[in-house]
Amino acid sequence: MNSKKHDFKPAGLYVHIPFCQTKCRYCGFYSEPIKNHAPQRLISAIITELTEKRGQEPFFAYQTIYIGGGSPSCLPAKQLLRLIGEITSRCPKPEEFTVEVNPGQVSKDILSQLRAAGVTRISIGAQSFASEELTFLGRKHSVADIGRAVRSAKKASFDNIGIDLIFAIPHSTLESWKYSLRSAIDLGVQHISAYALTYEEQTPLQKAVEAGEVKPVDEETDRQMYDMTIDELEKAGFKQYEISNFSKPGFECRHNLNYWANNPYLGIGPAAGSYWNGKRTLNIADIKKYIEAIEQRKNVIAESETPDNIQVACETAVLNLRRRCGIILDEFKKQTGFDAAKLFAEPIGRYKKLGLIRTTSKRLCLTRKALPIADSVLCDFSTT
């Protein structure tokens, strides 16, 4: 498995903080209200898991680090900084170190402390610049909080700031979405993620839709909002590098690029997913059980799957094709052992004719036209 020379393999490190002030009605990630828990115990458990995994697999180099959630910013500053300290002591010079923050939960002080501790990138969960949309989503922060958070981050000398936005929120309009986009652009951030609202299973929002209490925006509006996203952001100098991600040149989120490259990553914390030594695993999605398992030195993995060679190739293709740069044929071959053009000859031929896939001698990618309907194309790359 590991070469004798002990080469360090590049990998990402993700830490999941499953705490929130309050749970948003659309959120499908695992998290619980922080008031029900003792954060220091969880952080200790997370540090234990990191230490153990590190002991087992010393030959990976974490090039990128990402602390997400939930909202890591709802942790007591001391706990968050303790966690960051433990991580940087094991990985002193990451290429990128992102912490997700909620705009209502950050001050210039804490942001400066994060910066000083080695964090290089801040990702702000803004979601919308229309206050009624924030209310609808169940967000507790205000529109003004977003601007304040961005300005604080800048003052704390962050020069890599990302904002998350959500479109196709019920009752939103093309105008309200354009306003949100423009507001984000005007704040002078380097990165914008724009997600269509997803009705995740088992969320209160999805149940409300089923009960007929909430009506999703129609497909045509959703499409127009997506088209508008790409147009507006490109006009403002942002480059789309993935289906939902845009950045100023050089400010792509490297941690996320690692996922779409289908490179290994280690996920730490409750409900975190890993792709490590060819195995995909998911940790227990329950804070209490997770902590108990760690403390009693028991297994924290709830689900595990080892994809075979073909599956790896398919997963790599699906993930790669989400990038605007698509599948880079050489890299794909090196990584999976397969010639993508041959392995997927049938769908490639079909979709080229439909103008949904573009090929060059070096790469294979979705066309602009394919992006809004990418799943209908990617599903033909999900198996061979």
Add this chain to the structure above:
Amino acid sequence: MSTELIRNFSIIAHIDHGKSTLADRIMELTGAVSDREKKDQLLDDMDIERERGITIKASAVTMNYEHGGKTYMLNLIDTPGHVDFHYEVSRALTACEGALLVVDATQGVQAQTVANAYLATEAGAEIIGVINKVDLPSAQPDITAEEIEHVLGIRKQDCFHISAKTGMGVHELLDAVVTLLPPPPDNSDKPTAALVFDSECDAYRGVICYVRVFSGELNIKQKIRFMGTGRTHLITELGKFTPKMSPVERLSAGEVGYVIANVRQLSDITIGDTITDDASPAEKPLPGYVPPMQMVFSDFYPGNNTDYPNLRLAFEKLALNDASFSFIPQNSPALGFGFRCGFLGLLHMEIVQERLERENDIDVVQTAPTVSYEVITTDGRTLKIDSPADLPDVTQIEELREPYVRLEIITTTDTIGGIMQLSESRRCKLIKTDYLSQNRVMMQYKAPLAEIVYDFYDLLKGISHGYATMDYEFTGFEVGDLVKINILVNKIPVDALSLIVHRSTAENRGRKMLVRLRKAIPRHQFEIPLQVAIGGKIIARESIKPFRKDVTAKLYGGDVTRKMKVLKRQREGKKRMKNIGAVQIPQDAFMSILDSSD
């Protein structure tokens, strides 16, 4: 052995009038089955038959019955009871000298009662009228007897009143089988001639032929010849169904049983063929059997082209147990390689479909069923057309003929109006109306088969609150003012979606087809124009708008496994459809074009 003590007979009845129950009771009374062995409806040995409560295939059971101090050999040949299986009923009846015509005393004479009686008469069988279920409170045996006399010409005082369920009157009926039905003629000294009236295939023993020996005898190890195919075989096993397979040394003239002779595939024998002795053969084969007449055709294509050989194997297997089903290779420009299959009728088609799905794991795309047409070309040739796709260009058609049937409907007088309306809308011509009793009537129509083959029966049942029954028999081909409707999907003509209809309804049908297809074909990544053309002229258009958004917004590390599963499922959904050009057409769409309702 003299034939004096042999009686060969069938039970014929409308569906659910108690044929199988009576067969069970007879087998019990003759000791062929003990109580412990008996399952309901012993003769139906296929699951589908049992589930649907109908008998598809004829079976033959040999029993002993004591009467007047003598032991008689009774051979009961079971017959199917549905409208589609006229041919199988007639095959079974040809092997018999007599028939028990069973009528349910609570239902009276029904359409298939009449049709079966005609068949028995045609086969030269003696008919005994049997009124069943006389023990039920709602039984009206006297009215039923009058209907039998009125419609079938059997004197009411000659009918036997029984309850197959309780066994009441069954002994007397068996006595009548012995005393009233004639024995088979004694031709034991003549050259061997045995009729193959059915067959099935056993995985270990090969083909089992059901035979009726008409003259001479069959012996174990005898070298026999199938006169039709000319093939010779050595008999390895002879036997009777008692009802289990019981080997015997010999089958003599007049007897019914089975022959196993190392025949591996059904294609090696022909139902209706005559078995004779290879060394001293009969002069000529036995008369009587008409090859089954397939009236309904439908193309079957494998969902995945690589499944073509498997589909062929599946059909070969099905054909082993069903002589009335045919399949020939077919190549459609739109759908690729498949098979054109012929069926006796729509129910027969459904049974074959079900068996295909149940016994094989192949995704199949099936085209809408069609009837067979006759084309007289301008250069004087007569063509048989089993698919609208094969219809020559209009300029080469002198005359287009469609099959007609004599349709009999038995219903209550209060539903006559509704049935007449339905029949008129389907181009049926009323020939006569016969009152069976004060409130029951038999209506006879001349009907184009194409108009009644698909949903007519369901509509009839709806109008009559389930009461009306129907049966039909092919009478011949007649000229019709027929046109072909062509459908273009994404500008490509799809032969499998074309339909032959009467000119008067063509435009209306064409428009409805488009509406159905628009609903049946899912949205794609691009807009799909749908067009309907009659005689090369586009008469209507529709379009299926593309889907506008289908993309997962977020895909990061934790979701990969789950998301891949969702994508695979999405792809599986596509694979179940048939690709025509870039368009995926689901199975439903091919069938939807026949739905003519509003």
